[in-house]
Structures are given as structure tokens and as C-alpha cells.
Amino acid sequence: MNIQAIKTRIYNEHEDLISFLIEYLPGTLSEKSIVVVTSKIVALTEGRTARIADEVEREALIRQESSWALETKHTWLTITDGMVMASAGIDESNADGKIILLPKNSFRSAEEIRKKLMEHYHVQNLGVLITDSRTIPLRAGIVGVALGYAGFKGIRDYRGTPDIFGRILKMSRTNVADSVATAAVLEMGEGNEQQPLAIVIGARIDFIDQIDIQELFIDPMDDMYRPFFENISDEDIHSTKDDFSTNN
Numbered sequence: 001m002n003i004q005a006i007k008t009r010i011y012n013e014h015e016d017l018i019s020f021l022i023e024y025l026p027g028t029l030s031e032k033s034i035v036v037v038t039s040k041i042v043a044l045t046e047g048r049t050a051r052i053a054d055e056v057e058r059e060a061l062i063r064q065e066s067s068w069a070l071e072t073k074h075t076w077l078t079i080t081d082g083m084v085m086a087s088a089g090i091d092e093s094n095a096d097g098k099i100i101l102l103p104k105n106s107f108r109s110a111e112e113i114r115k116k117l118m119e120h121y122h123v124q125n126l127g128v129l130i131t132d133s134r135t136i137p138l139r140a141g142i143v144g145v146a147l148g149y150a151g152f153k154g155i156r157d158y159r160g161t162p163d164i165f166g167r168i169l170k171m172s173r174t175n176v177a178d179s180v181a182t183a184a185v186l187e188m189g190e191g192n193e194q195q196p197l198a199i200v201i202g203a204r205i206d207f208i209d210q211i212d213i214q215e216l217f218i219d220p221m222d223d224m225y226r227p228f229f230e231n232i233s234d235e236d237i238h239s240t241k242d243d244f245s246t247n248n
Helices: 017-024 039-045 055-065 106-121 176-188 226-231 234-247
Strands: 002-006 033-038 068-071 076-080 083-086 126-136 139-150 155-157 173-175 197-201
Touching: 002 176, 017 033, 017 039, 017 106, 033 039, 033 106, 033 176, 039 106, 039 126, 055 068, 055 076, 083 126, 083 139, 106 126, 106 139, 126 176, 139 176, 155 176, 173 176, 176 197
Parallel strands: 033 126
Antiparallel strands: 002 197, 033 197, 068 076, 076 083, 126 139, 155 173
């Protein structure tokens, strides 16, 4: 898999996104390419910005953008667009004084972008991936995540197939969309790189016209980690850290 991050000028709010993409994408796109677009410029296209005067307004906005929200000592922990994320994905970095929200519907935006780019570049198999960043529980740093995508299967399902020893796999699935997003965001950067676009070529994915937008989502009540976080205590966390330090 080859990933080419693309440096651009600063994208302006309400600018035409397709014209911007054509300005910076290569003159031709290969069949089975994936065009990666950071969610920030999709949100700017939609005018999904706000100005807040204080923390009261910030909290109100976070709650408005979330289906569930919990204040923690570090940030707000929220469920937004079916994913756990900090502060409903509200972004204040590289935003020129405004807060940038998530796109209204990233899956729909990805499909609209895909259709227009397929028409412009005359390709039959094209993926579009809208990315953001997220934290992973018990891990420092952020990784890329797929907010929305179009043109390819977001998950590879191994259930019901044999492993190398012939045992039938019962739970194994690969999250393709988030895996590609993480790789792309690593190349695009999170600071002042000014690379909001990328092209992914040679990814081992299945290109399709109609995706299942529910394929990656898990009901919070069914999530396998839910009992763990309900029962963990501060004492357990510190005990684990002490054990790790002792053994290493």
C-alpha cells in the first residue's frame, strides 16, 4: 500500500470542495485509488463552525453535538456519530479563531465526493475516506479514524473461515476503514504540515458501489469493553502501573 499526502493552501470556509480537490489531486487517478480527505475541510465546506464565549457555551455545544456526554478530569467523553471521542470531535486547532465541528453526515459527504470525482476522472472503482483523529483507551497519543467512507467495504469478515490450522474463526474481523484512516493520518500529520488530503494506492480492499454504513458500529450495550470500564477503579489502574514498572 502506498500513501501520498498532499500539501495544499489553507482551505476557506464555504469554499467549493470539489474544485479544491481537483486543484490539488493528481491530473489522473488510478483505478482502485482511495482519496482521503480530512473532516475539517468537509466541515468548513458545510459551514460547520462556531464561536464560543466561555466554557458554558462550550459545554452546551458539546452536549448538542453528542448522543451521550460525560465530563472527565481531562476532557468531555462523548458518543458522537456512533463513536466514542473527546468533546464530540470539536476541534480548535488550525481553526483561525473558530471551533470546527464534525461534518453533518460524513458518509453522505463521502458518497457525494466520490460520485463527482468518478465523473471528473472517468474511473469506475474509487474510494473516498473522510478522516478524523481519536484516542484509544489506555494508550497515549491519537490515531486516525474513519468518520465516513464510500466505494469500498469498511470491514473484512473472517468469521466462518478456517485459520492456518483449519480451526473455524468465530469472531475475527478486520476494521479496514479505520486501518486505512490511521495509515493515512500518519502521513498527513496533525500539526502544521498543511496536508489535508492523501491518495492511497494498492490497499487490499474490496471496492463496491453500495456500502453498509452500519457495518463498523456496535451498540454500546453490546460492546465487549463495557463491563471492564464499569468495574475498574483508580486503585486497579495504579496497581497495574506498579506491576508494569516492576516487571520492566
